[in-house]
Amino acid sequence: MTETIDKIRNKQARIGIVGLGYVGLPLAIRFLEEGFQVVGFDTDPKKVDLLLEGKTYIQHIPSTTIAKYVKNQLSVTSDYAKISSVDAIIICVPTPLNKYKEPDLSFVEGTIDNITPYLKADQIISLESTTYPGTTEDVVMPPIEAKGFTVGENIFIIYSPEREDPGNKNFNTKTIPKIVGGATKACKEVGIALYESIIETVIPVSSTRTAEMVKLLENIHRSVNIGLVNEMKKITDKMDIDIYEVIQAAKSKPFGFTAYYPGPGVGGHCIPIDPFYLTWKAKEYGLNTRFIELAGEVNNSMPEYVIDKINHGLNLAKKPLNESRILVLGIAYKKDVDDARESPSVQVMELLRDKGAHVNYSDPYLPVFPKMREHKFDLTSVEITAESLASYDCVVLTTDHSSFDYNFILKHSQLIVDTRGQFESDTKKVIKA
16 A cells, blocks of 8 residues: 555556546546646547547647647557556546436446456556445445455555536636545545645545445535525516526525526536436435435426426417527536536427427537437537527527627527526516526
8 A cells, every 4th residue: 555655646656547528538637737647548439539639629628738748648548458557547437327217337337347357456446427325335346356356455446526517717626625435444545645646635534435425415415406496486487576686685695595596407417417326326225315306306397497488488479489490599508618418408409399499509619519318409509690699589598608798699689588597687578487
């Protein structure tokens, strides 16, 4: 253990990152910035080729940053045999849900299968993918132990949940505190050393199960509070009260209140998914997570609520939803990012299409509609001009990107359905949703 820690502190350890997406690539760059050698692994040949060419595929990471490190400190590959060349293996692969809303650990299991034949003594294995408590113990450790390794003695296994927040200018990989839980005390000490080398604040917890639960609590907290404010939005709408004015006034209280904002639903790879990992695991203990599931029901109902508002606005204009031309503004799951995973905007688009509307979108961060497992549109982003806005029967704001000129959009649109509180409601053009 001491030799492994010394190797990290002397920056002689070689770091392997498995999964070079929105979590893995920023993490790789953070290690590179501190002078470590990094080997990136990804099964997507397009990502590998782009990185080897010094190009990026994530909006907030410039190509100049990739070009600075590639082939010097950074090597990128799909060949898992090179696992034997690294000292630490950090797993950052997706953990989606299957069609029954159950955890899909196939990416984690596949990664373990891929790396196990090439493991060597004294390596560190850190899982960062969000999952239910017990995954590290039940899924990661057994195949490794079956190869003859003794966890805590000649191999070190930790769980350290990712905390990336793309688009957040106040925090980055270096400044966001890092949770670390080890399979043993020795594993935890090695994990602390690994992440202290690149993160300003490392917070150790007693076990991998605790660290896994920390991540779920963080995102369930957000899901529940977003569900609450979305329900409040429906209530205040019926009472002819502006929910955004209510929130603005309430957050003046210097204690006991945290502002959450309503929207067309929840998106991203965390909030819509993570609560189901706990509700699934809780059933193993004979428990029902009614509070968590209710918040999910409220959030999942929001796209339909938006459709009702669009329909209402078009009815006032004496137009049917069927055959109407609708422009959706923003398909990213949150403002100022290029990530559309689980985006409620896309759900709104599908509902509109199902009801016979002609749907287009405009998003400066996603010029071509991305490939998705469950959603398919053969579309490119519409340029926002006076003529294009005027040609649509309704414009729906679903993602409030900073680059949108809201005054220009208001001036040239026939009808606006606003799910983000960006437009004044004292005009007949605007329907709050």
